[in-house]
Amino acid sequence: MAGQTDPDLSIFSSAEVEFLAENEVVEIVPNMRMEKLEMISGDFGPFLPQIVTKVPLWLAVALKKRGKCMIRLPEWMTVERLTKVLEAERESPREFQPLPFHYVEISRLLFDHARDDIPDIYMVRNLVEDIRDVRFHKVETGLETISGRTHAVKLKNLSAMEVNIVRPFVMRALQAFYKHDSPEMIPQPDVNGSKRQQVANHGPRRDLRPR
């Protein structure tokens, strides 16, 4: 079908999304002395022992692997904050709580490389998993309500990984709905010169579906 032959056209793999997430800034506490690093995206450092500085996640992970720093847990990854977010997610069935755009990837990178810097790591990990499951279930129930009149789906506060998972499906489903709904709503002259008939009046269209 036209437009649907190339499903992989604009799809990131999970590893690529993770790569993008590594540009997020985190705070580290170095335990070595090093000059300022001058990068195209900006200067990082100078690095002095026990002085907090901000670096991108990839640099933090690289330093951490060499034992040169301690990564400070981002504020949103504390047990209290995550518990609150989880409660709020469970209470509001149609809204998503604001979390960092790359929260899935950042939390996984930190769990993998900086486990000794995270207090209550099991607790934090479980909370992040729970939050992700609750949110994804919300996404699924939301997508089940797509109908012929849906031109776009608005999902506020959705994170990069969540978008990436549903992207192929949503693209196809919306395209299919658009195709099956359009000839009836917009009478078009077709090859035979006759007009396609308007079949059913679906009422006014809503362009955006608020979530």
Add this chain to the structure above:
Amino acid sequence: MANYYNIDEILMEEELVSVVFQVEANGVGLLDPGSESNDVEKGAKVDLPFWLAHELYSRQVVSVNVPTCFGQKTWKEIQADAACVDLRSRCPYFYELGCRVAPLVGDKSIGSSLLYTFAGRYKDALCKGHKSGFTSTPKFLPLLTKEESQLFEAARSSMAAFKKWRVGGSRLERASILGRKRKSAAEVQALNP
């Protein structure tokens, strides 16, 4: 049509539709297996592939009947439970063919029925696609049309890729050639005594 080289488009146009000849046609007896002479009589009912039927229809040589897969029986079943109807056996290109056939047969209800069918069936592809595991092939897969199974596959593969990423493991994949072990001389001898 939109994409000349689209294989699904080509296969879809191979689907047979039944047509009635409005004029007598000489020398094309091979189109009608029931014909005794080399001609097709006026009023003869013949099954033709869609691409041929479409061309003949635009020259007003034939009139197109509603294909059986878009008949009342199908719509009744779909109204009962859209998700359980075996559409693949009726027509693997159900939606695509429906869109193309509808203007030819002048049946105005086909368009809205197609939409109704798709709306009733896509949810299953979504839920089951996200929940099914890596390898198992679900039972309902043979019921889906081509388009629906592509939809299902899109949901399943993205979820599987995410799960794989989450479980993690080594980020660097090893080249397949490195996995091979070189056989020692003794092993080679044992294999070929």
